[in-house]
Amino acid sequence: MPDPTPTPAANASSSTPHAATVEFDHVTKTYDPRAAKAGAPGAVNDLSLSIPAGRICVLVGPSGCGKTTSLKMVNRLIEPTKGRILLDGVDVATRDVTELRRGIGYVIQQTGLFPHQTIEDNVATVPRLLGWPKARQKERAQELLGVVGLDPSRYARRYPAQLSGGERQRVGVARALAADPPVMLMDEPFGAVDPIVRERLQNEFLRLQEQLAKTILFVTHDIDEAIKLGDVVAVFRDGGIVEQFAPPAEILAAPASEFVARFVGADRGLKRLSLTRVNDVELGHAPTARAGDGAADARERTRRNELPYLLLLDAEDRPIGWVDEARLPAEGQLGDRLVSATSPLLDRRTTLKDALSMLLDADVQIGVVVDRRGAYRGIITVEQIAGFTRETAREAQVRADAATG
Amino acid sequence: MIDWGWVVDHLDDLAGRTIQHLGFAVAALAIGFAIAFALSLWSLRQRRVYAPIIGFTGILYTIPSLALFAAMVPITGLSVLTAIIPLVLYTLLILVRNIVAGFDAVPADVEEAANGMGYTRRARLRAVELPLALPLIVAGVRVASVSTIGLVTITGALGDRFGGLGFFIFEGYRRSFPTEILFGAIPAMVLAVAVDLALVAVQGRLTPWTRAEVQPGMSSLDPVTADDVAPKAA
Numbered sequence: 001m002p003d004p005t006p007t008p009a010a011n012a013s014s015s016t017p018h019a020a021t022v023e024f025d026h027v028t029k030t031y032d033p034r035a036a037k038a039g040a041p042g043a044v045n046d047l048s049l050s051i052p053a054g055r056i057c058v059l060v061g062p063s064g065c066g067k068t069t070s071l072k073m074v075n076r077l078i079e080p081t082k083g084r085i086l087l088d089g090v091d092v093a094t095r096d097v098t099e100l101r102r103g104i105g106y107v108i109q110q111t112g113l114f115p116h117q118t119i120e121d122n123v124a125t126v127p128r129l130l131g132w133p134k135a136r137q138k139e140r141a142q143e144l145l146g147v148v149g150l151d152p153s154r155y156a157r158r159y160p161a162q163l164s165g166g167e168r169q170r171v172g173v174a175r176a177l178a179a180d181p182p183v184m185l186m187d188e189p190f191g192a193v194d195p196i197v198r199e200r201l202q203n204e205f206l207r208l209q210e211q212l213a214k215t216i217l218f219v220t221h222d223i224d225e226a227i228k229l230g231d232v233v234a235v236f237r238d239g240g241i242v243e244q245f246a247p248p249a250e251i252l253a254a255p256a257s258e259f260v261a262r263f264v265g266a267d268r269g270l271k272r273l274s275l276t277r278v279n280d281v282e283l284g285h286a287p288t289a290r291a292g293d294g295a296a297d298a299r300e301r302t303r304r305n306e307l308p309y310l311l312l313l314d315a316e317d318r319p320i321g322w323v324d325e326a327r328l329p330a331e332g333q334l335g336d337r338l339v340s341a342t343s344p345l346l347d348r349r350t351t352l353k354d355a356l357s358m359l360l361d362a363d364v365q366i367g368v369v370v371d372r373r374g375a376y377r378g379i380i381t382v383e384q385i386a387g388f389t390r391e392t393a394r395e396a397q398v399r400a401d402a403a404t405g
Numbered sequence: 406m407i408d409w410g411w412v413v414d415h416l417d418d419l420a421g422r423t424i425q426h427l428g429f430a431v432a433a434l435a436i437g438f439a440i441a442f443a444l445s446l447w448s449l450r451q452r453r454v455y456a457p458i459i460g461f462t463g464i465l466y467t468i469p470s471l472a473l474f475a476a477m478v479p480i481t482g483l484s485v486l487t488a489i490i491p492l493v494l495y496t497l498l499i500l501v502r503n504i505v506a507g508f509d510a511v512p513a514d515v516e517e518a519a520n521g522m523g524y525t526r527r528a529r530l531r532a533v534e535l536p537l538a539l540p541l542i543v544a545g546v547r548v549a550s551v552s553t554i555g556l557v558t559i560t561g562a563l564g565d566r567f568g569g570l571g572f573f574i575f576e577g578y579r580r581s582f583p584t585e586i587l588f589g590a591i592p593a594m595v596l597a598v599a600v601d602l603a604l605v606a607v608q609g610r611l612t613p614w615t616r617a618e619v620q621p622g623m624s625s626l627d628p629v630t631a632d633d634v635a636p637k638a639a
């Protein structure tokens with residue numbers, strides 16, 4: 001089971017010198033001071049969050065709840081009315097604003113690419129502002145285009161108008177990474193692309209983050225995206241108030257309030273299944289025998305087991321199929337032709353959600369889990385999946401109760 | 406109908422008057438642009454001054470040119486200023502409108518990204534906003550230059566030392582000599598077209614990205630053309 005409590009990145013690679021912690025300390029933002037005096041709530045109210053270094057923190061919530069406002073206070077595009085924001089313990093208000101911003105990666109939904117500059121020049125923006133030598137700027141831009149999956153020889157000299165929406169998003173990410181900032185702010189960076197491209201960008205983003213281990217504040221209003229990408233998720237409601245700040249598994253298993261439960265949706269049970277993989281669950285075992293083994297012994301073992309089937313394996317322990325107990329001969333050898341049904345083969349990395357969906361479709365509702373070489377490792381059933389979710393929900397509830405005291 | 410002999414005899418004069426014509430036009434446009442640029446930056450920083458600036462330059466624009474040149478004489482006498490000042494004033498409306506429109510056309514997300522990445526205000530103006538405003542600014546300069554080149558001819562009313570190619574038009578009129586009128590009018594038109602084409606070429610040079618295949622989102626950079634602001638009629 002993945003450790004649900006955020007700890008400082010254990011996998012921080014050598015490519016990043018450091019990732020910074022980000023802390024919101026009782027931050028309030030009211031755009032209209034007169035309305036505030038009259039008692040109207042601001043865009044963000046008394047926000048306190050502590051984001052560990054090297055982790056992805058997703059801010060998620062309905063439209064207008066203050067996510068963007070919270071994000072922009074980190075790089076001081078918006079100044080808080082009250083409270084402080086600390087980067088590695090230093091109040092951002094005390095830092096020189098341009099120097100602060102050059103040290104924070106910033107990605108926005110509309111990309112904000114410079115239409116009059118080539119892709120290469122766009123990516124090299126912050127290095128240019130920092131006065132790096134020309135050759136190094138160029139080298140860095142080419143390197144980063146490669147990192148985000150755009151062939152520099154094809155894309156470097158183009159203008160943004162000559163790219164697709166998804167390609168522009170990648171350039172936006174590359175540009176934000178150019179000066180290797182320890183902190184990245186991303187405001188719905190994958191919001192403007194179709195679901196298939198978004199999925200791909202998300203996967204690439206996660207792979208990238210595994211190497212970079214930056215501290216990332218990621219804004220979205222899509223709860224599925226939040227669950228998929230976040231090490232921790234802050235669920236906002238109107239007025240920039242955090243309803244729950246916890247790892248995704250905990251938010252799904254034990255929503256802190258009615259609001260969170262409604263926001264994550266009635267299918268949160270299924271969503272939790274998508275967070276867990278088959279090899280996180282203790283597998284069951286079926287009676288097995290190899291093709292060519294004696295039938296009598298296999299029949300005896302199957303009779304003693306509660307499953308009415310025997311799983312026939314080949315010489316390399318790869319599953320061939322199920323043999324119905326009733327069809328097992330009293331003597332002789334076991335062979336392929338006895339097999340009457342098959343069931344889904346599950347890789348150890350299959351999510352429980354996919355496993356469940358395959359099981360519901362199968363002849364025999366027993367998932368056969370195999371290792372990388374395809375050899376049998378165990379079985380998983382619908383009952384096991386249900387039991388696992390009940391158990392983890394109880395654990396999460398206990399943890400949540402302990403946290404709220 | 407055209408007295409070709411006369412034309413050939415006066416080709417030397419034509420060169421001199423053309424240079425004078427260009428000189429007046431360029432001087433007026435340069436000064437007008439500098440003033441308009443300053444007024445535009447002021448308007449962009451303080452939105453509420455924009456309407457009064459447009460109102461005032463708009464009123465200037467409606468003054469009949471002949472009247473304005475005449476009105477200058479008691480103030481500046483028959484000096485070059487008498488010709489240049491009205492020419493400058495007539496450029497302001499078009500230039501301010503287009504410069505402000507150009508900066509307004511800079512997409513908000515581009516500006517926000519520039520701020521977020523740590524551009525200083527000055528660097529942002531120079532490296533991001535100005536280049537993106539350029540297509541509209543150049544469109545304004547084109548309209549203003551065509552109208553200014555036309556107006557320079559009117560300064561011929563101030564006397565022989567003025568008018569550029571307009572000198573031939575006034576003299577031809579006085580002498581009821583059509584050849585001389587055409588001798589001034591046709592080169593003045595050619596000059597206007599040539600300057601316009603030159604500006605198009607310059608803009609192409611300065612804004613290579615607009616020649617890249619452009620997507621629908623960028624069509625807000627379509628220039629404000631002569632249809633939007635009619636050139637000052639003589």
Ligand SMILES: Nc1ncnc2c1ncn2[C@@H]1O[C@H](COP(=O)(O)OP(=O)(O)OP(=O)(O)O)[C@@H](O)[C@H]1O
Pocket residue numbers: 031032043062063064065066067068069070221
């Ligand atoms: N510049 C501004 N001036 C006044 N009010 C603002 C300003 N920017 C945002 N607001 C208000 O503050 C609140 C929070 O806005 P914010 O942009 O932070 O929301 P959001 O959570 O990012 O929403 P979305 O998901 O739609 O992007 C909204 O009610 C919005 O109307």
Ligand SMILES: [Mg+2]
Pocket residue numbers: 067068069187
């Ligand atoms: Mg937002």
